[in-house]
Amino acid sequence: MTKRWTLLTQFSITTNTQTMKDMLGREDVLTLENAKELLFKSVHFKLLPEVEIEINNSLNKVLSRDIISPEDLPDFTRSTMDGFAVNSSDTFGATEGLPAYLNITGEVLMGKQPALEVKKGETAKIATGGMLPIGADAVVMLEHTNLVSEKLVEVLKPVSPGENTIQKGEDCKINEVVLNKGQRIRPQDIGVLAGIGITKIWTYEKPKVALITTGDEIVPASHPLMPGQVRDINSHTLSGLVEIHGGSAIEKGIFPDRYDVLHKAVEDSFKEADIVVITGGSSVGTKDITAKVINNIGKPGILFHGVSIKPGKPIIVGIVNEKPVFGLPGHPAAVIVCFEVFVKPVLRILSGETEKLHHRLKKTVKAKLSKNISSSAGREDYIRVFLEEKNGELWATPILGKSGLITTIVKADGTIVIPLRKTGLEQGTEVEMELF
């Protein structure tokens, strides 16, 4: 067992309280806005390895190359209705009182090139999806016709050229860029790839996120507990969050609060991972070890140390040899807030995903606050809330628990933020809640 106190004592003896507060960043920390700006200008996408995959396994992956259509979609002009393929000029002026009469010369078989040609005064039966025969440029809907006999049809309404058809190449044209490099693949994107006959695509490998847990008191979830021990919660939560947001988690394990051990664990992690996340050690001694490791492993080291948010204030963020590293406080609620605010956007950048407007939009709902909440001016407070519906209105109820409790997050449906300059929110205020 490490004596965290060795370090604690040094601080306590060599500094007075006020100075120590500053050294720990407890009084003089960055605002969230400044911290994010500093981080995001330091993080750039560097090429991840590419991998070719089947489109059926490509959901949520990021395209590493533009997709250029090898053909027109559709490859021929199709009918969008059941009816009659016509030369539109034959129908001009047709009405119920004065229909146009067309000779039926045959029908279009589905999935076949029509053998017939539609000449002036002629028509062919066609179903939705059928290929327009030569000579036809439009389709009259079945509902706008009357069959006089097997060979003759009355057209009751005119159609304009192209009406009730999808033109060759109307969905996409040969050599057109259909999907862009940097796009995260959705179900409809897989659909269009199938439509143009592309069944394999090049994607970026997922960014790898190494998860390091520190703490002499932490044991794996599967372990029996000895007095004074607690189980590792955070690496499991983080692993799920990394997976949801497009990364691949590497669980490095639990390490004691010792400089040499943590140094080696972080150094090893950088060899295989694109992002390193260290959790635990919000206490003086451990925080100091994490900070020292980050500064000693590579340049530039720590970007900032402490941000005016709650929970999550003691966060450490650094860049080591162009790779981001996060030292998160050990409290479960702080881990979730810090992930959301700092790690998730970095993970998105490193995944190669092109910034799109709608990625910045959060899943939020408006609700009314069911209780007063107080906050300190000078920090952004992330309050966990659960939602209820009363008389057709949504109400958000704050869950007031210590940030060290995982169950406060389990009971929550999301969070609301009390901004920097506010000292609280009154019951009944409309708040924007971000859903988990």
Add this chain to the structure above:
Amino acid sequence: MTKRWTLLTQFSITTNTQTMKDMLGREDVLTLENAKELLFKSVHFKLLPEVEIEINNSLNKVLSRDIISPEDLPDFTRSTMDGFAVNSSDTFGATEGLPAYLNITGEVLMGKQPALEVKKGETAKIATGGMLPIGADAVVMLEHTNLVSEKLVEVLKPVSPGENTIQKGEDCKINEVVLNKGQRIRPQDIGVLAGIGITKIWTYEKPKVALITTGDEIVPASHPLMPGQVRDINSHTLSGLVEIHGGSAIEKGIFPDRYDVLHKAVEDSFKEADIVVITGGSSVGTKDITAKVINNIGKPGILFHGVSIKPGKPIIVGIVNEKPVFGLPGHPAAVIVCFEVFVKPVLRILSGETEKLHHRLKKTVKAKLSKNISSSAGREDYIRVFLEEKNGELWATPILGKSGLITTIVKADGTIVIPLRKTGLEQGTEVEMELF
């Protein structure tokens, strides 16, 4: 190749246009509200098989049993600060001017049961997460102390009983229900399971969704195209949608528009799947085949046939031997809208997930409409839009393309709905857009 026209012709000859419209449900269809009500009162969760899995593979799965904590979390009272474990009564009345003096008798090692006991007038050093020694009931923060010597500390502020600690069982108590049956597992839920030492859980197997594509003109994505043929787009899109919404897709393949073939395919699908989705065949002949198959395979058969939405109007929904079956029109945009409106909520019910308020909340944003859009009264119009930011405002631009085009959905960021009784929306109107 089937002659869809055999059926088409029968209709055309034996009915006049007006009656046929009614038979096809083109004039007289259910409103969306009525259709949903009819469907949801007919669909009930029936027990899916259970499967025991590791918590590390449990993200997004649905719990099939309540989780009851086998122990207190934490299992002992812990410090949430670095400082001094004290008997709080020793600190009452302490100020900077008149501090309380306490004798330091030792320190608490992390992850160990403290060997010492804190008697009146005594204290022990403790770090965040450390176990409170016998006799101590609170922690004084390091910042509120001054070390006089290695053996003596000044306490500058009083603490109340329990202050700066997490009590034994405060996160959750032994035998408490921590997670409920029917809950879909999030990262923080995996965290709490790890925290109470549960590494394996019972979950429901995912509902199986059989996907059947019909159409004589449809070929697999990997096939070269002959004139008149198009590739299967919808089964790929649907497969992705099913996966996202917690189901397991079984791609049954592409079948020609023949009654006997489709009957066998649907019958086979019901043997292995919990939901059957048939796409293609929005045309008269095929629609008739799909309807006939659904009615002949089991009871009660078709619930409704045609709904006042666009795209998606010709949808067929049925229940066969207590399993839901959907006949979706073949247009890619219609497939996505019908999935969202009908299939997705049914998939959620059949997955065993307990209805929670926040599941009903959609991911929406408010934006201004950049163009006028017209619509017909008497139907709900699902308009595909893309988002732009201009001068700090969000603008939604309609993508006006035929519902048969997949690229309109690929270009879209989401949809807006024009309600039943509106005939359009004006440029500049604030709309609620649902993000894809």
